Amino acid sequence: MNLLLLGTLLALGGFTVHTFTFTPTSRPRHIRRSISLKSNDLGWKPTRQSFLRTSGYNYNANNALQPISRARPLLSSLQSVPSAHSSALGNWDNSRIRNFSIIAHIDHGKSTLADRLLESTKTVAQRDMQSQLLDNMDIERERGITIKLQAARVEYKAHDGLDYTINFIDTPGHVDFTYEVSRSLAACEGALLVVDASQGIEAQTLANVYLALENDLEILPVLNKIDLPAADPARVKEEIENTIGLDCEDAVEASAKTGVGIQEILESIVKNVPPPPQATGGSLRALIFDSLYDPYKGVIVFFRVIDGAIKRGDKVRFINSKVEHEIIECGVLTPNQVPVEMLRAGEVGYMYGSIKDVLDARVGDTITLASEWKAGVNAGEGGVEGLEGYKESTPMMYAGLFPTDADDYETLRDSLGKLRLNDASLSYEPENSGALGFGFRIGFLGLLHMEIIQERLEREYNLDLIVTAPSVVYEVETNKGETVKVDSPAKMPGAMERARTMEPYVRMEVICPSEYNGKIMELGQERRGNLIDIKYLTPTRSTIVYELPLAEVITDFFDQLKSRSKGYASMEYKLIEYRESDLVRLDVLINGDLAPPLSTVCHRDQAQRTGRGLVRALKEHIPRQLFKVSLQAAIGAKVIASTQISPMRKDVTAKCYGGDISRKKKLLKKQAAGKKRMKMMGNVNVPQEAFTAVLKIDKAEGSGD
Numbered sequence: 001m002n003l004l005l006l007g008t009l010l011a012l013g014g015f016t017v018h019t020f021t022f023t024p025t026s027r028p029r030h031i032r033r034s035i036s037l038k039s040n041d042l043g044w045k046p047t048r049q050s051f052l053r054t055s056g057y058n059y060n061a062n063n064a065l066q067p068i069s070r071a072r073p074l075l076s077s078l079q080s081v082p083s084a085h086s087s088a089l090g091n092w093d094n095s096r097i098r099n100f101s102i103i104a105h106i107d108h109g110k111s112t113l114a115d116r117l118l119e120s121t122k123t124v125a126q127r128d129m130q131s132q133l134l135d136n137m138d139i140e141r142e143r144g145i146t147i148k149l150q151a152a153r154v155e156y157k158a159h160d161g162l163d164y165t166i167n168f169i170d171t172p173g174h175v176d177f178t179y180e181v182s183r184s185l186a187a188c189e190g191a192l193l194v195v196d197a198s199q200g201i202e203a204q205t206l207a208n209v210y211l212a213l214e215n216d217l218e219i220l221p222v223l224n225k226i227d228l229p230a231a232d233p234a235r236v237k238e239e240i241e242n243t244i245g246l247d248c249e250d251a252v253e254a255s256a257k258t259g260v261g262i263q264e265i266l267e268s269i270v271k272n273v274p275p276p277p278q279a280t281g282g283s284l285r286a287l288i289f290d291s292l293y294d295p296y297k298g299v300i301v302f303f304r305v306i307d308g309a310i311k312r313g314d315k316v317r318f319i320n321s322k323v324e325h326e327i328i329e330c331g332v333l334t335p336n337q338v339p340v341e342m343l344r345a346g347e348v349g350y351m352y353g354s355i356k357d358v359l360d361a362r363v364g365d366t367i368t369l370a371s372e373w374k375a376g377v378n379a380g381e382g383g384v385e386g387l388e389g390y391k392e393s394t395p396m397m398y399a400g401l402f403p404t405d406a407d408d409y410e411t412l413r414d415s416l417g418k419l420r421l422n423d424a425s426l427s428y429e430p431e432n433s434g435a436l437g438f439g440f441r442i443g444f445l446g447l448l449h450m451e452i453i454q455e456r457l458e459r460e461y462n463l464d465l466i467v468t469a470p471s472v473v474y475e476v477e478t479n480k481g482e483t484v485k486v487d488s489p490a491k492m493p494g495a496m497e498r499a500r501t502m503e504p505y506v507r508m509e510v511i512c513p514s515e516y517n518g519k520i521m522e523l524g525q526e527r528r529g530n531l532i533d534i535k536y537l538t539p540t541r542s543t544i545v546y547e548l549p550l551a552e553v554i555t556d557f558f559d560q561l562k563s564r565s566k567g568y569a570s571m572e573y574k575l576i577e578y579r580e581s582d583l584v585r586l587d588v589l590i591n592g593d594l595a596p597p598l599s600t601v602c603h604r605d606q607a608q609r610t611g612r613g614l615v616r617a618l619k620e621h622i623p624r625q626l627f628k629v630s631l632q633a634a635i636g637a638k639v640i641a642s643t644q645i646s647p648m649r650k651d652v653t654a655k656c657y658g659g660d661i662s663r664k665k666k667l668l669k670k671q672a673a674g675k676k677r678m679k680m681m682g683n684v685n686v687p688q689e690a691f692t693a694v695l696k697i698d699k700a701e702g703s704g705d
Contacts, residue, residue, distance in 0.1 A: 094346035098273045099167045099304070100220075101184040103212065104194035105202035105570060106173035109224040111135055111146055112256040113194060113265075114170040120262045121154040121166075123334055134170045134335055139455055146172045147452055148422065149180045149290060151302060151348055152335035158270045166269060167304075167348040168192075173204055175572055176446035179393040179425040182211050183363065186390060187289045187304045187348070190218040190273030192265070193246075197223040197231035197253070200239045200541065203511045203572035209244050218273055221246050222265060227255040235538065243537050276346030283376070283384045284308030284316075286367040293418040299355035302333075303367060304348045306387060311342040315370040316353070319386040323360045324370045325353035358417045363424035364389035393425040394575065395443025397554045398487040399450055400431055400468035400597065401457075402439030408463055409438045415461040416440060419453070426453065433490075435597055436466060441487060444470065447554055468597045468691050472550045475502040475578050489599040492585045495636060502578040504550040507532075510561065512569035514542045519564040527552035528603065550575065551601070586611055588618070589632040589639075590684055597691060611641035621690040624648050629684055 102110045111132045118124045118133060134150035135141055150170045157163050169184040171177075185191060191212040195205060212219050221240055223233045237248040252268055254261025290302040310316065310330060317324045330351040331339040343349045355361055366386035376383040403412050420426045427443040444450040450470060457463050474486045477499045486492050508529075510520055514536065521544065524531060529548030536542045553573060561569050584607055588598035598618070602610045611633030618631050622645060629645040656664055 094278065094344070095275045096162060096164045097167070097275055097346045098164060098190070098269055099188045099276060099346070099348065100190035100192055100217075100269060100273050101169045101171055101181070101188045101212075102192045102194060103171055103181060103185070103208040104173050104224075105196070105199075105204040105208075106145060108173065108194050108196045108199070108202070108205075109256045110170055110173060110194055113192075113222075113224065113254075113262075114150075114152065114168070116256050116259055116262045117154060117166075117168065117266070118152060118335065120259070120266070121156050123152070123154045137456075139452065139459070145174060146170060147177060148172070149184045150335065151290070151333050153332045153348065154334070156266055156270070159267060160270075164270050165347070166266070171208075173208075174446075174448060175204055175207070176444075176449040177425075178207065178211070179445065181208055183289050183390055183424065185211055185215045185217060187287060188215075188217060189276060190220065190269070192269070193219050193221045194224050195221060195236055195240065197226045197233050197236050198228045200236045201243055201511065201537065203509055203570040206244070206509070206511075207572040209246075219246060220265075220268055220272055221248055221251040222261075223251055223253045224256055226253045226260065227258050239537055239541070279307050279345035282307050283372040284310055284367070284369045285384065285387055286310060287387050287389070288318075288361060288363055288365045288367065290422075290424075291361050291363060292422045293358060294352070297328075297352045297354075299358060299361045299421060300337075300350055300352045301355070301361045301367070302348075302350050305343050305345050307345050308369070308372075309342055309344045310351070310367070310369075312339070316351075316367050317370045317373045318361060319366040319368060319373075319384065320389075321360050321362060321365060323357075325355050325360070327351050327353045358421045361421070390424070393427075393445065395425075395427055395473075396445050396550060396575070397447075397450070397470040397472050398441055398443050399470040400433065400436070400439055400488065401428075401442050401454070402433065402436040402466045402468075404464045404466055406437050411461065412440065412457070412463060412465075415457055415463065416442075419456060419460075423453070425449070431488075433597060435595060436468075439466075443487075447558070466688055466691060469600055470554055471601060472504055472554065474504075474583065474601065476500075477502075486601075489585050489601045490596040492601060495584070500580050501583045503581045503583060505547055505576055505579050506550050506553060506573040507576045508546045508548060508553065508571055508573040510544045510546070510569055510571045511537070511541065512544070512565050514540055516565040516569060517542060517544065520544055520561065520569060523557075523560055523564055524548060527557060547576065549581070549603075584635050586614070587634050587636075588614065589630075589634060590622075590686075591630050592632075595686070598686075607635060608640050615641050615643045618690050619643050619645055621687055622684065623687070625684060 102114060104110045111134060114134050115129065115131065119126070119129055124133065132141060132146075134152060135146055136150070137147060140147050149172070152168060152170070154166050154168075155163060156166055169188065171181045171184045191208075193205070193209060193212070195201060209219065221237075223231075223236055225231060226233055233253050237251060240246050240248050240251070250268070252261050252264045254265060256262075285306045285308060286303040287306055288301055288303045292300050292302075294300050310327070312327055312330055315324055315326045329339050330343055330349055331337055332343070332347070332349045337350055340349070366384075366389070368384040368386075373383045401412070403409055416426070416428050420428070425445055428440045431439050431441040433439065442450075442453070444453065447470065450467070454465060454467050458465060471487060471489055474492070476484045476486055476493055478484060478493060478497055479499050481499075484493065512520060517534065521531060524544070524546045527548050529546040529552070532545040532547055534542060534544050550573075558571065561571055582604045583601055584604050586600050586602055586607055588595045598614075600610070600614070615631045615633050622629065622631075624645055624647065626648055628647045631643050631645065632639050633641040656667070
């Protein structure tokens with residue numbers, strides 16, 4: 001009788017189903033069953049011998065079944081991704097691993113280049129490819145920008161005939177997400193500097209290069225978009241050499257869109273990016289560079305192994321948070337999560353272990369084995385020494401975040417905790433407002449960062465939120481000699497209590513075509529800036545250096561910069577120091593009642609202009625009521641700007657078809673009394689747009705109303 005032995009390989013990642021039928025010369029009863037195995041090994045194909053060996057039998061020289069002494073551990077081989085390294089931990093060699101980050105200014109083609117690297121190495125099947133594959137959030141695809149760093153691993157057979165494992169991180173290019181870039185660079189040995197061959201060096205290009213140099217990385221310049229008609233690689237190479245000092249003799253000219261130069265980039269990575277340092281043979285130490293929260297798996301941790309090895313089933317300890325968890329699964333990113341049996345020194349991967357508390361696995365923490373930690377403590381060595389980790393990010397601005405429904409406060413708190421796991425630059429603390437109720441005071445790195453956080457909270461956690469106008473952190477020295485940090489206008493001490501007020505200043509570098517220098521200098525002067533330097537990178541491009549208050553930058557400075565330079569200018573800034581300024585708190589009164597969430601801090605010389613613009617913007621956003629609404633801007637008790645929202649009028653005399661005029665007067669008098677009573681008791685609903693109206697004030701407008 002024939003024995004039908006079915007081996008079904010489940011379709012993980014597009015695998016085919018293999019079915020085998022054969023007639024053995026003998027058939028032990030305990031193998032009369034179908035064998036179903038799961039595999040995610042991209043290169044493995046089952047054979048009938050492999051199935052028999054799993055059952056403890058094999059063919060002998062006479063083609064007859066015979067028992068074998070020990071079954072082959074097939075399952076462990078299925079859980080290993082094909083790699084250039086198959087040696088045991090004892091003689092592990094990571095000389096053919098390359099770790100690097102892709103850095104560039106926004107819209108210079110980083111994500112497209114990452115797509116081509118995945119496609120050319122056949123890491124992702126052609127049918128699964130899509131544009132900006134690593135940008136996996138809807139908001140990233142809608143806006144066309146990268147918000148989160150994304151890691152991926154590819155296998156590449158170089159021209160020297162050897163197989164290499166390449167781990168790379170696609171990073172954001174906007175100035176508001178610089179912290180993502182700095183964390184990525186700290187986990188690599190090299191950086192791929194992508195420069196648009198038509199636009200040349202931009203502000204964020206320089207900022208990212210400085211970050212890479214601080215981490216002592218090997219920088220490989222790549223000129224992208226050479227297929228554009230306006231591309232001028234020779235000019236851009238000269239710009240890079242003169243401005244940054246990088247040797248561009250071997251710079252690769254490529255087009256990520258058409259695939260030109262991708263093989264040359266891979267060869268340059270293999271040749272020039274140094275391998276990770278060899279393992280010292282010490283205890284496991286792995287650096288957490290990112291994490292996220294999954295509702296089913298808990299906290300998923302992304303890390304790079306610095307020393308030792310980590311495998312499924314290990315009990316690990318997070319050194320800074322002092323908690324221990326058992327690893328349920330560890331693996332690599334290709335870019336999907338693919339489980340493996342073990343990760344060794346130099347490799348990049350992920351793990352999860354039913355970690356439910358979002359504070360247990362923080363970015364920058366060190367992972368080690370719980371057994372090695374305890375052994376070190378028992379030996380009097382104090383456990384395993386943690387890695388240096390990351391420097392805490394410094395928020396550039398703060399804004400209040402409040403749920404429209406007070407019952408959503410707990411949901412908002414839990415959502416912020418989960419979101420902070422995925423965005424380490426986010427900082428928050430509880431806040432209570434008399435007008436808006438309970439909420440949080442949140443620190444952001446910029447306006448775009450604030451918009452992204454608000455939108456992610458509303459989309460991913462189904463929250464309806466109100467965001468107050470952003471404010472920077474001021475330092476106020478009181479008459480008692482105390483220094484108070486003020487991150488909200490409502491917390492600003494009164495004028496009689498302040499001895500002096502200091503505000504943060506930033507050093508800003510603007511790179512633009514030289515023909516727009518005059519307009520950009522005019523913008524800098526309007527925003528209380530001090531011109532420091534002007535340098536000409538080339539005869540047609542220059543960099544302008546300003547020192548100006550951060551409060552002037554976080555409003556609409558970037559929009560004005562793009563408008564005055566027709567989109568060609570780019571900027572980058574960093575905090576330098578606090579300087580004394582004559583600042584006042586500008587309050588807003590609605591029908592005589594103070595509205596603290598609408599207050600703002602500004603310079604005394606610009607107070608009247610800002611007040612007029614603020615009440616005008618509020619008039620446009622607050623809907624008309626059945627009664628007159630008065631809007632006022634005041635410094636203390638002095639009103640400096642005022643306007644009114646006229647009431648909606650109902651024609652109460654429409655039903656009168658003639659008759660004595662006294663009838664109409666009686667109806668109008670009754671309506672006036674009702675409106676007066678409504679004004680005393682009625683509430684004005686302030687929409688979300690009104691809270692950010694201060695951002696839309698034209699700082700250059702005249703003082704006339």
